[in-house]
Amino acid sequence: MNTDVFSDDVVPVNAAGLALPGSPRIKLWADALSGLGVPTDGLQRVHRSHDKFQVPITRNPLRPLPLRWVYVLERTNQSTLDVEAAHGAACFSLLFEHTYRNEFVHGPDAVRRHLDQVARVLRTARVSRVDRPAATMTPAATADAILADIARDLPHPGPGPSTDKESVPA
Secondary structure: OEOOOOOOOOOOEOOOOEEOOOOOEEEEEHHHHHHHOOOOOOOEEOOOOOOEEEEEOEOOOOOOEEOOEEEEEEEEOOOEEEEEEOOOHHHHHHHHHOOOOHHHOOOHHHHHHHHHHHHHHHHHOEEEEEEEEOOOOOHHHHHHHHHHHHHHHOOOOOOOOOOOEEEEEO
């Protein structure tokens, strides 16, 4: 598959707070591959009990990029899908909680380095929680809500502030 995918589900972040390109593969469920017209023959399964496959991708060399948005996906029992920007200490908490293998960040020096790295990320990125109703959430509704949130955050000509919270029916 030839694409400009930067990363799939894990985005490495270097000490300067820049996002690094992930592995040259994406993981997709069989129904998504079918919808894209991509056969599963010859693709490696993510796990033998899952109908999810690793799809190698070909892409041009990518350089590290500053993060602009970080979305933390949460399942809730509410009836609407909400996107809400985090502020202050909540940003640090969300980023630490969702740091890959954060169990290895212990001891004063490691914690200080990690907090410094999170601070560098927060200079360029807005962190938001996406609360998704467990009973009715869909990938399409989640993607639409995130894309709408990004569009509101982009500079627009003329007056008009962006909002911090958006609720959409799931």
